[in-house]
Amino acid sequence: xxxxxxxxxxxxxxxxxxxxxxxxxxxxxxxxxxxxxxxxxxxxxxxxxxxxxxxxxxxxxxxxxxxxxxxxxxxxxxxxxxxxxxxxxxxxxxxxxxxxxxxxxxxxxxxxxxxxxxxxx
Numbered sequence: 004x005x006x007x008x009x010x011x012x013x014x015x016x017x018x019x020x021x022x023x024x025x026x027x028x029x030x031x032x033x034x035x036x037x038x039x040x041x042x043x044x045x046x047x048x049x050x051x052x053x054x055x056x057x058x059x060x061x062x063x064x065x066x067x068x069x070x071x072x073x074x075x076x077x078x079x080x081x082x083x084x085x086x087x088x089x090x091x092x093x094x095x096x097x098x099x100x101x102x103x104x105x106x107x108x109x110x111x112x113x114x115x116x117x118x119x120x121x122x123x124x
Contacts, residue, residue: 006047006086009054009063014042016061031056051083 017038021027024042028035033053041049041057058065066074085096 006045009058009065010042010045010047012063013046013057013061016063017042020061027057027060031060047086051079051086 017024017027021030024039025035028038031038033056037049037053038057041053046054046057055065057063085093088096
């Protein structure tokens with residue numbers, strides 16, 4: 004789910020469920036300016052814990068449960084860092100990640116991981 008889509012989804016749900024940013028912020032117990040900024044500028048630059056709190060309250064699922072992934076502190080920190088980057092930084096990370104994924108797939112590493120994961124199902 005991309006940040007623009009998620010922001011739009013949150014804005015729509017806040018309007019439907021709370022009718023105002025102020026009410027929503029009071030309910031969450033976080034500053035109204037934080038919520039207003041996230042909704043105006045997009046959630047991409049908002050603290051991960053704040054986005055999770057907003058989504059949880061609005062019943063928006065952030066995870067694709069059909070393909071569960073381990074989300075330890077290292078992965079969460081990586082995601083937070085990624086979202087703090089500008090567009091150029093994110094493009095750089097996307098490029099390197101695709102290259103490494105392709106390298107591992109070519110070596111059979113990814114397939115062997117998938118095979119091992121299937122053994123646990």
